Amino acid sequence: MTSVVSSEPSESGSQTLTISVGPQHSGSGHMRLIIEMDGDIIIRASPDPGYVHRGTEKIYELRNIIKNIPVIERPAIIDASNLNHAYIRAVEELQGIEAPPRAQYLRCLLNEMNRITSHLYWLSIFGVFLGHTTMFMWPLGDRELIVDLQEKLTGARITHSYIVPGGVRRDLPQGMKEEAIKRTQYLEKRLEEYDKIFFENPIFTARAKGVGKLSRDEAVKLGAVGPALRGSGVDYDVRKDEPYAAYPELDFNVCTRQEGDSYARSMARIDEIRESCKLIRQIVQKIPSGPFRRKAPIVVPRGESYSRVESARGECSVYLIGDGGDKPYRLRFITGSYRNMAIIAPVLIGGHMADMPTAWWSIDYWPVEADR
Amino acid sequence: MTVKGSIKAVADIWTAYYSGLRHLFHRSYTLRFPEQRLVVEKGYRGRHLLHLDRCTGCGICAWICPEKCITIVPRGERWYPQYFYGRCCFCHFCTDYCPEYALEETVEFDLAEYTRDRLVWSPERLARPPAGKNDKYVFSVETPRGASNIPRVGAKPEK
Structure with a gap:
């Protein structure tokens, strides 16, 4: 190592x-x-950083807006639809079109499922690096339930390419509503078991509580985003503070914790999984009828647009410049992990080397997403 | 340690035992591939099925393909797409953008091959309907190697 x-x-x-x-x-x-x-x-x-830098921002300039969709998803394939959503919102803003309400709900549905799978994937890695093999197996197993739902909705398990300019590619399939309610309820029950076996485990609490402290002021000053920021007591969530898609019509809480240590950051994510389960149930029950896709041209009109969404690792923003062709003139793509790179040093400094895995993995830094 | 603390510690140990024992009866998440195979539902974005009678060879699929894995090849007087599955990312934008509905998603997902040239799927190979769910395992669709000694139901040998 x-x-x-x-x-x-x-x-x-x-x-x-x-x-x-x-x-x-x-x-x-x-x-x-x-x-x-x-x-x-x-x-x-x-x-x-930089070991997995692939120059995607340059690649985006060489491909038309539809061909860009699979590449946009590649930096974080377990959280693909959130990154894709940020990009598509920027494109739609320039094109001056808006997706139909049903499509907005379907986008939110996939985003929340991606948030759950991403957090469960993080939890399994977090567990295994703390030497808790059970917490490696369980979340990865339970993640399959949601991945199967994603497959049912989009046809692909991880890189969905589901959100396109003008709407989404497929309608809600038959039986999805019942299945989504059943599986999210099961997942919530499982989260209680996770609490018993892992989050209330005295060995885990001794290793995580008070480790990797990040104060509220420092988190704000360094520009932390996502659960790493909310674990320090700042209730900043793009879904609430700058609502997009169907989120203004949905009822959910921003999950914050005050302590600012590794335990708080972990629990902020677990609370988010619970909120996402509730959101999925709300979406499948509230979803309006109507078209799910509208015709959209394959062209980026002249102009600039900026969009941001709340991805699983924090705010993801896209700044797009169009020159009237079918390819973006420039696409600046900033992800949550990139912003959270600033808090790595303050979280680690002052701690023991043995506490390094706990503090480090509680940030949920995803190098591929940060290097892009 | 206090009496209360000791009782809690013992209870916690039994929670772990209970949890572990209960998972003996839990359904397994994994499959013993290749004996058992994942059954994917219709709508899964697996390999493509090409309807030769509908395809006009217009080339929109090759134009929209993000990975440039489609080549339009001549067959007599007509032109058809040929796929290189070494590059395909299964986004199925080609299926979405086909104006003649000549392309279709299938549930066939295990396309592994031993050689690179076997990953090139000719229009004729793409036009074959996918194997049924009850078929016995073959390593790939029509590979005459390895586990494919088990004959596939209804499979015709390639000339």
Whole structure:
């Protein structure tokens, strides 16, 4: 997992050790963390991203707006539809069209399912890096229930390419409503079991509570987003603060925790899964009838547009410039993990090296999404 | 440790045991592939089915394909799409954009091959209807290798 980079005396005369965590993925994700330690205490931490940079922003300029959809989803395939939604909203704003109400509901439905699958995937990784193999198996198994629902709705398990300019590609299938209600209720019951076996587990609470503290002021100052910000007590959620699609008509809470430690950030995500389950049930019950797709041209009119959505890892924003052709002139794409890169160092510094996995994985930093 | 704490610790241990024992009777999430196979519902975006009688060879599928995996190839006087599944990302925009409804999604998803050229699907191969659900396992659709020694029901050997 680690390799020693250097071992030299620090300014105070004490011997410090600089080690490199990563970039081979075994605890760091596909990135490198350069950590300087004094004894067991981390005194300096600097992330070294870029190992999975694929230059997607340039690729977007070379393909037309429909061909861009599968590429837009690739940075975070477990949270594909949220990224896609941000992009499509920017395109629609430039084209001056709006999707029909039924499509807006269907978009929200897939977004919430993606949020659940993304958080469950995070939970399984978080569990396994804390040495809790049960918490690796259970969330990945239960994630299948929602992935199957996504498959039923879109035809694909992860990269859906479901949201297109003018609406969505498929209507709600037969029997989806009952299935969605049944499965989300089951998932909520399972979350109670997760609490018993993991979140109330004294070993886990001892390792997570008070570890990786990030104060409210610091989180705001560094521009943290998503559950990492809400774990520090800031109730900022794009779905509430700048409602889009069908979210203004839906009733849900923004899940915040005040403590700002690893435990709070984890619990903010678990609360979000519960809220998403409620949202899915609301959507399938409230969904209006009507068309689900409207004709949209394959053209990006001249102009600029900016859109943002709440993805599973925080605010995802797209800034699009069109020059009248079928390809974007420029597409700036900022994801939640990219913004959360700023909080990696403050969360790790001052803690023990043994607490590094807890603090690090509680941020849910996804290197592929950040490097793009 | 207090008496209350001890009781809670014992209770917690039994919670873990109970939970573990209960999962002995839990349905397994995984399948023993290839003996057991995932049954996907209609509407799944698997490999394409080409209707040769409807296709006009207009090339819209090749134009919209994000991965450029479709080539339009001549067959006598007509032109048909040919797929390279090594690149296909199964977005099925080709199916969506086909003006003649000549393309269709099928539930066939295991398209693994040993060689790269076997991943190129000619229009004739694409026109074959997918294997039924009750078919015995073959490694791929018509590969004469490996586990495909088990004959597939209704399969014709390729000339």
